[in-house]
Amino acid sequence: MNLALKKSINFYPLEQGLYHVYDASTSRHFKLGEQEVNWLKLLDGKTPVEVLRGLIPLEYFDKFINTVQRLDLLEGESEGESKKEPFSPLKIKVLNLDPSRFIDNSGNLPVYVRNFLNWCSLPLLVINLLMVALLVPQVENIRETLTFNTFTVFFYFFAILITGIVHEGAHALVAKSFNVKVPQVGMMLFFLHPSFYADVSGINLMSDRKKRIKVLIAGVQGNNLLMFLGLMLTFIPMGETALSYLLFFTAINFVLMFINLIPFVEYDGYYIFQELLGEPRFARNALVSQLTRQNKKIEYTAYFFISQLFQFILIVSMLVLIHDGVLLLWDAPWVDVLFLVLIVIAYPALMAFKIRSAK
Structure with missing residues (x-):
């Protein structure tokens, strides 16, 4: 029986001759060297095993094939037994999208986004904190102006949509700037709350911890930017109700920044915490x-x-x-x-x- 690599296996160059290998059928990520990837590409289902033994050094052949089978990378009987991504009631995915069409054709945008966030996030944070201190009296009036009605609920979900797209988009673009493949983005219920996600698991294959942390903190930096834009818009003359909703949007981003940095639940702060401790x-x-x-x-x-x-x-x-x-x-x-x-x-x-x- 000829050996055939699963069609769901994808290869992406990573760094220093290494490849990010992604299995879309199980949402698993691997890191392999260029030589191993070349051997995997030989498993096309047409080449007999006897021929493969002549293409792959004999001293590595058996170990290589055993590893491929153990990782469930082959088509055939093992495919039906492949382990799907485990279900978690804390992370219920309701929408999955492949962002490759946009991200892979974004040119130098990921690098520009990464550099902008690196250089501007701290000054923007300082400005945001000063602005919040100045706007405290108006913020205290939000609860008096806003009422919990259907429009407020829809506005809240609209605000979550915008902040989620920017937050996860920042993760994805900064990951791409380091040549990390982002195979999925989407929406989920995280602790019953509507949230968005970007699969940047490929960063765990990078050897540079600073790069991994930059990807992890990019989402919070995106919220910081939205908060800055919201605060700047408060200088535009507008009605009291419109101002209250604008401040509500700004407050949502501020709260999300804070919650995302808390390491006691699996938000970005937890993964940054892991990286700093060096303990997965x-x-x-x-x-x-x-x-x-x-x-x-x-x-x-x-x-x-x-x-x-x-x-x-x-x-x-x-x-x-x-x-x-x-x-x-x-x-x-x-x-x-x-x-x-x-x-x-x-x-x-x-x-x-x-x-x-x-x-």
């Missing part, structure tokens, strides 16, 4: 240390309890927000009962899922 899967290690009482470290214990408190507050706040939105459509007693039950069971269900995933 830190959250899982902290959870396992509490469950097994092995490898006990004070930093694991502190992280575990703070992260659980933060995640509990996050889940409850999202459920309360959804509850208020549902009441606009169905103002009935059963809505209160339903969400009370959800609040009671949500966190235990989350912990049960995490414990199961950690095993």
